[in-house]
Amino acid sequence: MENTIFGYHGTLLRIDLTEQICRTEKIDPNEFRLYMGGRGLGASMLLRELPAGIDPLSSENILIFSTGPLVGTPVPGSDRYSLHTKSPQTGLYSFSISGGRFGSIMKKTGFDVIVITGKSSVPTYLLINDEGSVEFRNADHLWGKNTESTQETIQADISPNVGITCIGPAGENMVPYACLLNERRALGRGGAGAVMGSKNLKAVVVQGNKKAPLADSKALKSAIRSGMAELRENPMTSKVLKMYGSASTLRKLKDNGVLPDKNWSDVALDEAESITAERMREHFLVEDIACSSGCPVKCSKMFGVKDGDWEGSLSEGPDYETVYSFGSCCGVYDLAPIIHADSICDMLGLDTISTGVSIAFAMECLEKGIIDAEAYSTGELAFGNPKTMIQLIEDIAFKRNFGAVVGLGTKRMAEKFGQGSEKFAMHAKGMELGGYDARGLKGMSLVYGCGPRGGCHHAGGYTVIPEIMNPKVDRFAESGKAPIVAASRNRRASLCDSSLMCAFVAIGLSDETVVGILNGASGLDYKSEDLITIGNRISQLERAFNFREGLTREDDALPQRLLDEVIPRGPSKGYKVDDFELMKDEFYQICGWDLKTGAPLAESLEALDIAWVKEYIAL
Ligand code: SF4
Structure with a gap:
């Protein structure tokens, strides 16, 4: 059992829609150690496999569905998957995460990652099972259907127990902010649904029963028990989110x-x-x-x-x-x-x-x-x-x-x-902003302005909780926000988005419990500081992808309204973002990015064991 990879199957499935062929590959175990899974694996693969400068809606774009070490385990909030592609909305890196059954059933096919390339000549859906078989099924009867009706039709045709992720008419029509739905859960900010539509791919359907080996089931169960007790005690997870979402x-x-x-x-x-x-x-x-x-x-x-x-x-x-x-x-x-x-x-x-x-x-x-x-x-x-x-x-x-x-x-x-x-x-890099006015929560200006997928409110960090709840943090201060943004970004990138544990569940868990859960599943002997290192590594990969696509320091920008107009009334009255360039300087320094170009510095990549990235961004 020396080479067993715990928490993973260690296998990847490649599907070529143009030629209607597929093949499997082993995943280098080092990929799991470096990037954990989900967002990390997807970022690494997208950077290596997608040629720079391609049209996101061309057949050259790829879709990477990824799971993580916790998916398919009894860890609360771990029925999840991530999806990676080049965004038709921003022309940059795009990833999304969703809950629902699709992720855990996908993992039961025996594949940790599914990579879809090419373009089908006719509307198609894919049926993937745990024997390694992939059926390219005609989707003429599904084209034009909404996401609910699509899922109902497929379930009636195959089985109610399959996992389905699909697009609706917006994806078919390649609206740049079309997304995918599995059950009633959406993912794909940045237009992953349009990428599916451009490939004539209506749905991906998975079924299977394979379980990935766990390193230490007893230790995992014990960590889960501790986690459940913590979730019961934490007022956010036991009361606020439970009652009101x-x-x-x-x-x-x-x-x-x-x-x-x-x-x-x-x-x-x-x-x-x-x-x-x-x-x-x-x-x-x-x-x-x-x-x-x-x-x-x-x-x-x-x-x-x-x-x-x-x-x-x-x-x-x-x-x-x-x-x-x-x-x-x-x-x-x-x-x-x-x-x-x-x-x-x-x-x-x-x-x-x-x-x-x-x-x-x-x-x-x-x-x-x-x-x-x-x-x-x-x-x-x-x-x-x-x-x-x-x-x-x-x-x-x-x-x-x-x-x-x-x-x-x-x-x-x-x-x-x-x-x-x-x-x-109200966008950053072409993606519309989430709902937190950065003029009264200054950390969020870095989240929006410097985040990897544009105006998203969480991919580049999330400062709302410390800025509103922590009396030691001045929400109107600009200097000093960079470390809060970077730490929240890195923790989420690894702990939530790569292990694939729900971010709301993670709010209620201590680092000790989280590490116990990860180690029980993977046996990789993580320490809590490793979570920040892995998250930082992932953030460098995402930055490198965007830099290679032509992103400059000037593209790390906010809507002019936030810089010119003050909040007109209420408790944040009179505030605007005063010196975003200074905030960026502080943030770039913490991230290890070049102050002039915004590129990851060679020494930052080397220190994180990802020197290979230099070749992809010509450093
Ligand atoms: S906390 Fe909410 S989003 Fe997270 S797994 Fe539970 S129900 Fe789903």
Whole structure:
């Protein structure tokens, strides 16, 4: 058993859609030691395997589905997988993580990683089983179906026990912010759904029963028991998230004056009382759900609308980001249409943050007279009008009418509209921002501006908890935020996104327990400081990928609105981001990036045992 890799199968499956062939390969065990799994493995493979400069929607782009050492184990929150590709929205590195059954069933096929290349000539779905067989099945009957109907049809054809991840009409139509759905869980910010669509790939279906060997089942069980006790004791995991899900954050953000309102032209204060998580639970809760078997937190919520214009709408969510994007950001302070918007985005396969923020940008362009309502046939689209917002979502997915324009996203819309609209296009590197006003939470400006996948609120770190909850951290200070951002980024990149443990579960676990869990599964003898080192290594790979694609220091940028306009009212009134370049200097120094070019420094790569990366970025 000397060469056994614990927690993994050690095998990778390659599928070529063009030639309709597949083959398996062994994965070098050192890859697991260096990158752990999930986000780390995907980042390493994408950098090595994807040629620089390719069109993300061409057959040359690749899709990498990856699992990690905890997937398929009884660790709470470990039914997960990651997906990596080059983003059609940003032209840069893209990864996403999702809960749900797909990840654990994928691991049971006996493959840790599935790499899909090429392009099918006709609509296709893949059926992968644990015998190593891959069927290229015709998907003509699925093309055009929404994600729910696609999954129901496949389950009826094969078995209810398969794992399915699929695209909806938005992916088929290659909307740059189309995503994938498995059950009712979405992944693919940055347009992974459009990449699937460009390959004529409607769905990936997995079935299997293989279990990866574990290093020490007894030690793993004992660490899980400790973890469950910690989750019960931690107020976030045992009360706040359990009762209200991620939307519980909304009240804190409102109270601190950092909940963006009307495309970030203002912040939401008392008006946001109508869209709080407490109100959502009281009026719309159908049931609490665990997206991962055995997760005691059950932060997912099924919400339903019982009456009024949106009667019958049912959605798993909306999470905080969706309440922000379709709610306060569009000036809609009514939960029923927000739940409906969430539900139809899931059906159509659209990313809710980019969809809502793109609509809000269009609303402000109309309000300011930058675009003409008649010329663009926008109807009554305006802040606070949910009916036109909902209509637009469907048009975005089908690239119809004004939806074809809004589907471009804020960056490309601003390029099209001009007239100064780029100053309030709320994106970073082409990806729309998550819902935390960085003018009152300065650490988040580095998260958005320097994160690996654009305006994402977590891939480049997450400072909301320390900035709001820790009295020793001044949320308005700019200098000194870099270490907080880098530490949160690195911890999440390894512990959550590469082992594939849910980030909400990880909130409630001590480092000691986490390390016990990882070591029980993998036998790799991790120490807690290794988590930061591995996360840092992954961040360097992601940075190298983007640098090779042409990213410069100037691309680490924020929307001009955050630099020029102060928050107009509330507890953060009068603040803006004053010296983002200084913040970047501090951040680059901590990350080991060149102050002028933004590239990872050779010595940073060597110190992290990834000197091979130098060759890929010509250092
Ligand atoms: S905490 Fe929430 S998101 Fe995480 S595994 Fe549990 S139910 Fe899923």
